[in-house]
Amino acid sequence: MTVIEIHNLKKSYNPGKLAVNDVSLSIQKGESLGLVGESGCGKSTLAHCLLGVEKMDAGSIVYNEEPIAHANRKQLRNYRRNVQTVFQNPTASLNPKLKIRDSLLDPYLQFKDDLQLKHFHFTSKQDFVQQLLETVELPKGLADRYPHELSGGQKQRVTIARAISIEPKLIVLDEPTASLDVLSQGAILELLGSLQQTLGMSYLFISHDLAAVYQLCQRIAVMKDGELLDVFRKEEIYDSNRHDYTKELIDIF
Ligand code: ADP
Ligand code: MG
Numbered sequence: 001m002t003v004i005e006i007h008n009l010k011k012s013y014n015p016g017k018l019a020v021n022d023v024s025l026s027i028q029k030g031e032s033l034g035l036v037g038e039s040g041c042g043k044s045t046l047a048h049c050l051l052g053v054e055k056m057d058a059g060s061i062v063y064n065e066e067p068i069a070h071a072n073r074k075q076l077r078n079y080r081r082n083v084q085t086v087f088q089n090p091t092a093s094l095n096p097k098l099k100i101r102d103s104l105l106d107p108y109l110q111f112k113d114d115l116q117l118k119h120f121h122f123t124s125k126q127d128f129v130q131q132l133l134e135t136v137e138l139p140k141g142l143a144d145r146y147p148h149e150l151s152g153g154q155k156q157r158v159t160i161a162r163a164i165s166i167e168p169k170l171i172v173l174d175e176p177t178a179s180l181d182v183l184s185q186g187a188i189l190e191l192l193g194s195l196q197q198t199l200g201m202s203y204l205f206i207s208h209d210l211a212a213v214y215q216l217c218q219r220i221a222v223m224k225d226g227e228l229l230d231v232f233r234k235e236e237i238y239d240s241n242r243h244d245y246t247k248e249l250i251d252i253f
Contacts, residue, residue, distance in 0.1 A: 001029040003169050003202045004050070004083070009059035011045050019045040021226035022059075027170060032196055032203040034213030036249065037223035043206045046223075047174050050204070051085060081111045084163035088175040090155035094147040100158055101129045101143040107166045117167050119199055132161040136191060153184030157191065164195060170202045177212060189215050210253040222246050 005026040012018045020042040027033045035043050048054040050061060052068075061068045063079050071079060084107070087093050094103050105125055108115070122128040129143050136157040147155055156176060163171050173192070177185035193216055196203060207213050213220055214234065222230040222245060230243035237250065 002026050003029050003031075003063075005062040006046070006050065007060045007062065009046065009049055009061075010057045011042075011049055011054060012057060013045075018226045020049065020056075023223070023226075023228045024059075025221055025228065025231070027202050027204060029169070030196070030200050030202055031219060032205055032217040034217030034220045035204060035206045035223060036208065036210050036213045036220060039208055041223045042226040043208075043223060044174055047085075047172050047204070047206055050172060051083065052080075077111075078114070081107075081114060081166055082169040084166070084168040084171050086156070086159050086163050086171060086173045086176045088178045090152060090159050090179070091147065093159045094155060096147050098146075099143070100133075100145050100147070100150070103147075103158060104129050104132050104143075104162050104165060107162055111166050115166060119167060120165070128165075132165055135164065135195070136161040151184070152180050153188065156180060156184070156188055160188075160191065160195070164199060164201070167199065168201055170204065172204045172206070174206045175208070176205075178207070178209075185212070192216055210249045214253070222249065 007024050009020050009023045010018055011020040023046060025033070035046070037043055045054060049056040066075060068076070068079060105128070108128065120128060120131055122131055130140050133140050133142060138154060138157050138161070142150065142154065150158070177188050180188065189212060192203070203216070205213060205216055214237065217234060219231065219233050220237065221228060222243065224245050230246045232239070232242065236242070
């Protein structure tokens with residue numbers, strides 16, 4: 001079953017140069033799709049179009065068999081709930097004035113009337129916050145701290161907990177480990193892998209780092225200069241018919 005389909009997406013910021021040039025991709029239920037390519041190739045632009053942060057010039061995004069462009073308010077709200085995000089810089093993603101508990105509860109409070117959670121069962125908001133912290137392997141005492149009191153890796157765990165709190169169908173992770181030290185990077189990748197096993201959601205995992213993508217993802221899409229060059233299952237990475245550019249990426253990883 002397909003969670004989301006992107007059809008022929010085009011986006012340019014400046015006339016004459018396409019940041020994303022006719023990209024089509026789909027993500028299956030429970031699948032982790034890696035999107036890899038060098039800096040500036042258009043990965044974030046694709047993510048921003050998917051999230052509605054940027055308006056696309058052409059193409060369509062289909063969620064639940066329905067083009068988003070035709071969605072009514074209720075369907076759009078459902079889409080926003082089911083497609084959550086984790087960005088590169090957790091400091092910028094967390095409100096510095098809110099305690100961790102309040103950041104964690106934010107999506108839940110926004111969407112609670114629409115929610116029927118399957119994984120999280122709780123008796124109070126306090127209990128829910130504790131479960132979320134536990135799920136991302138953070139000490140429960142962090143609930144009453146502020147973001148500046150946490151390490152980068154801890155903050156990124158909070159943004160991950162917040163994203164999974166409303167049990168979305170898809171999480172778009174745009175370079176989620178790029179701002180972290182190598183040890184935290186590995187730990188976050190492991191966490192993301194195990195969360196996917198327990199919660200069953202899909203990921204669009206964006207990274208310039210093929211090794212990270214290879215570790216986490218079942219399928220890999222390669223972009224260069226706005227174009228999608230290659231899409232393959234992880235087991236096919238060393239196949240002889242891989243795109244020459246994919247082979248270059250493999251050589252340096
Ligand atoms: P990536 O995430 O793969 O590093 P981006 O999607 O950020 O790539 O960028 C793709 C291209 O679009 C680059 O040439 C970049 O300079 C340009 N770009 C990205 N965002 C903007 C913007 N807001 N305004 C103008 N150009 C942009
Ligand atoms: Mg980017």
